[in-house]
Amino acid sequence: MSAPAAGDAGAAGSDAEWAARARSALAEHAKALAERFDAAVDVDRLVAERSRVVDRHVLEAWQACIPVDAPLALFAVGGYGRGELFPHSDIDLLVLSGEDLGATGDTRHEDALSRFFTRLWDAGLPVGHAVRSAAQCTEAAAQDITVMTAILESRPLAAGAADRRALQEAVAPTRAWPANAFFEAKRQELRERHARHGDTSDNLEPNLKDGPGGLRDVQTLHWMALRIIGTSDLESLVAVGQLGADEVASLERERKSLSRLRFGLHLLARKHEERLRFDYQKRLAERLGYTDSDGTLAVEKMMQGFYRSASLVQRISERLLQRFEEQIEGEAIPQPLDEAFELRRGYLAARDDAWPRAAEDVFALFATWAGHDAVRGLHSQTARALAEALPEFPDYASAGTAMHQAFMGLLRGPEPVATLTRMARLGVLGRWIPAFARVSGRMQFDLFHVYTVDQHTLAVLKNLAIFASGSHDERFTLASEVWPRLRKPELLLLAGLFHDIGKGRGGDHSELGAEDARVFCDTIGLSGAESGLVEWLVRRHLLMSTTAQKQDITDPGVIHRFATEVADRDRLDHLYLLTCADIAGTSPKLWNAWKDRLLADLYTATRLALRRGLEHPLAATERAAENREAARAMLAAFGTGDEEIEALFERMPEIGFQRGRPDHLAWQALSLRGIRSGDVRVRVRPVAAHASALEVFVHSPDRDGLFDAIVATLDRLGLAIQQARVHDGPDGTIFDSFEVLPSDPRHVPAEQEVEQRLESTLTGTIDDVRPPRRTQPSHLRHFRTAPQIDFDETRPRLTQISLVCTDRPGLLAEVTRTFRTQALRVHEARIATFGARAEDLFQVSRVDAEGNDRPLDEPQRQALRQALLACIEGE
Known part of the structure; x- marks a missing residue:
């Protein structure tokens, strides 16, 4: 093997001095690239320039550290091997050795290589490396498809012709991963990668590189083409019939769009970040020049562009994967389905090479697809023909009666939802209903x-x-x-x-x-x-x-x-x-x-x-009578006698019969068995058919702060209140009902634990019961909701409070504690959370000197408003 002549390391100064100069030069170049990015310079030029600048520093370090006669050669692999380096991409290097280092105990070159890699790291370059002989390359590639893929894109940095031939031969199809095995492995890798991202590109925080329709999908097509066809140049695939010129143009356009997003994301994150998190979305949209307009935020426009790019990449990728499969396995024997369509290796294909001859033929395709369970998907040739025909496909307003009837036939036929989904994915639904196209990819x-x-x-x-x-x-x-x-x-x-x-x-x-x-x-x-x-x-x-x-x-x-x-x-x-x-x-x-x-x-x-x-x-009285009789029948079925039923009903509030369900009333009545009016009793049961959802009933002597203590205890148990009803019972008791869900579905407290914890709290001193303090999840800061507090009097003697604000863990417990400090009584709570937005309703009252409920007057409303704002904003 050969290497370029080593320079005079001493003349270049010490390793530390070189690393400092290199770090400074790389930082200046990175700054210049960022400025050019903001000036809308083509992203392909930027990633190529970054690669070339890194090449110079890598070669300087190599020549300074590696003896000229060392049997070592240097290759760039992976993305760096393609000559594409984003601002914080890894720099993957392969040192090809003429001998199996370590196999013979020879360590002559280890110090030189260690010094070489240390120089690069000290210069701030995120280098990943492997040192292998040709035989070791073959062995590693055969065992790991990712190693094979990285070597497949190798680019010589300091290597002679013999070195290049040795590496090519090391991973030749006869030694590792023949075309068919490589294709199957990479296709399975793609499926698994998509599955990790939920099989959709439409995630709120998509991965620009590895998510469905991301840059890795485009790279996978290049790798497959290189192994199967012998070229990674997509334009050359047009000549051999694997891709259409329009498909190549679309892929290149969307690849550049995705690359620009990724480049900007690296700049904003100042690190190797591939996930477009909320932390960066708004700032990236602003940096890319998007602006708000009526009904649409700048960030929503940017994200819609991403989702549309990813969708198109997926669509073309599916076609090309089919064509690669046919290239490997050969043309399949067609299986006719009817006069117009056939199956080719399970894919639905038009039998007419000139299909579609009329717009109605498109709906006929989907009707045939819906009627045959054996169809794996749409054949790539027919999918391409459909894509080419879409610009001429009419919308419903300009179509005739025959097409209107055909569309309704699809909705009335087998699998109508699957049909609509296929039409949407292939772009047909957006052509047929233009308004649907406008919301496609809209986040x-x-x-x-x-x-x-x-x-x-x-x-x-x-x-x-x-x-x-x-x-x-x-x-x-x-x-x-x-x-x-x-x-x-x-x-x-x-x-x-x-x-x-x-x-x-x-x-x-x-x-x-x-x-x-x-x-x-x-x-x-x-x-x-x-x-x-x-x-x-x-x-x-x-x-x-x-x-x-x-x-x-x-x-x-x-x-x-x-x-x-x-x-x-x-x-x-x-x-x-x-x-x-x-x-x-x-x-x-x-x-x-x-x-x-x-x-x-x-x-x-x-x-x-x-x-x-x-x-x-x-009327309320009629409803109460109906509920009372229905609950009585349920209790009788449990063996409860009429006299006991009446005694239990007398201990329950009348409003409960007006507002409750019969099964709820019967359950509460049975819960009162064996206790006196001054006792605490808590009962918990699962909501029918939903084991994780619980209904909590609390009977207790009433006292100030009781509702606040119950809410704080449930919060500590990890239970989120969805609805609360607070009724006053006879003899100064309360009948509180709560619908709760676990905050974390993986941790559902046992019913007995909830009963014991609440009973322990309510039989003790409740003045010191406090909700736990929790930190707000970081992503919520990007979705601030301006607090809105409104008052209304929808019921006699009560004031309804509508609270809208940013949600956070423990919010309800803190709000109810604010009610307590304002000496208010809570009668009902309805809790709704929509993403990061809380929309809660409370029915509250003040208590006058005679102990009667009264609505809040204006000074009390203003005092409560200020207290709630302090609670909400004092996070």
Whole structure:
């Protein structure tokens, strides 16, 4: 082996002096690159220049440290081998030795190599290295596909022709990873990498390098092409028919877009960072020149660009992976499905080379796809033909009746949600409904919506598909029962498709979406009643959610108003299913047992109100009588005698019979067995079908600070209150009910532990019970919600407080302690969290000299406002 002549190390000064000069020069160059980046210089030039500058310093160190006659050669590998270095990318080096170092005990060159690598590290270069002989390269590459991949992109820095040939031969297909094995291994690696990122690029904090559709996907195509075709130049793949010129242009455009994001991210993070975290998103958007406009933040525009780039990379990548598979395995024998389509190795392909000849052919493709379970996906040749035809594909407004009917046929046919998902992924849905294209890749910069609008919409549709499947999902109590009542399920699918389509236009997205839905439905020929239902569902798709979470659905007046708005059972069925699907499709963490029961209870109560007739609203006394009799029947079934039932009922507050459920009342009554009015009794039970959700009942003598102590204790137990009801019982007792969920689903306290901890707290001194102090998660600081505190008097003798602010651990416990310091009594709490935003409602009162509840007067409201602001902002 040979190496360039070593320079005079002494003339260059000491290693420390050289490292200091190199560090300073590299820092100056990095600063210049950052300035050129901000001046919009092409990112490929920047990463290449960074690589060339590093080359010079690496070679200087090599020549100063490695003797000219040493049997060593130096190669850049990995991304550095490609000649691409981002500001804080690793610098991977391979030293090729003419002998197996260490195998013979020869350590002659170890000191020189150690000095070489130390020089680079001292200069601030993040060097990773390996020292191997050719035989060791073969062995390491054969055992580890990542080593093989790194060597595949090797670039000589200090190596002669013989060295280069030796390294090429060491990883030749005959020695390690022949083309077919390499392809399968890299494809599996890609799948596993995608799975680690949730199989979607639409994460709130996406990984620009390793996430689905990221730069690693593009690099994987280059590696496969190099091993299978013999070239990593994508343009050369056009000549051999593996890629179309338009596909190459699209890949290069999106690769550059992703590279620019990654370069800017490295600059902002000042370290090797590949995940586009909230910490950097707004600043990067500003640095890249994005600005806010009506309805859309600058950061949302930047992220939409990323999501669209990643989606296109994935789409083209899937096609090229198929073509590589065919290159290795050869053309498959087609299996005809009908006159127009066939299967090729399980992929759906058009039999006509000139397909599609008409726009209707596209919908025929999706109809055939939906009708055959054996289809693995769309054949790359047909996928490319579809992509090329998309610019001429009409939208629904300019299409004819035949296409309108064909589209509705897809919604009424097998697997309609899968069909819509495929159409969205392949770009067809955005062409057919232009408004859907506008929300494709659109993110909302908050922690409530964890998906882009289009992906959220598809998630909602997938939830509807679960309801339609007929199998019971325990997460949704009534959904599988309600779905069969729908006469035309396709109308609910249309409502799900349009419910958020108006987002980002600067107005009420429900109103804008309803207008779009009405025009669409009328245009494609739905009847007035059908169009009206879809329009109403889109316009009022938040009605059931807000009613259930922000109002007292045990109040007959609330049920009557909601039922009046809904008007009929058909609307109610559709709205219930859409609401469940919408909430569950917003975030995996948002749907929980409490929301399931709230919606199920609201649905059941409203259905009864509609059956009774809106002209016959149920009075509170009637509801109390019905609940009392139903609870009595349940207690009798448990063997409780009439005399005992009456005695238990006399110890319970009347308002409980007006607002409670019969099973809840019977459970509370049984909890009172064996105790006196002055005793503390706590009982806990799981919410039906939801083991992690708990219902907590507390009976205790009333005293100041009791509610605050209960909330603080539950907080210490790791239980988050979703709803609280506080009723005054006879003889100075309280009947408090809490719906709670574990803050961490992995740690659910046992029911007995909750009972014991609460009883211990309430039988002792409660003055010193304090909520735990917790630090706010760092990511919440990027989603500040300006505090909003409003007062209203919706019930006699009570004041309703609406509190909106940034959520944080322990917030509720601190708020209730503020109520205590203001000498207020809490009667009800409804707790709702939307990402980083808390929206809580409290019914409170002050107590006059006679012990009666009174609403807050204006001075008391202002004092409470200031105290709450101090509590919220004094984090």
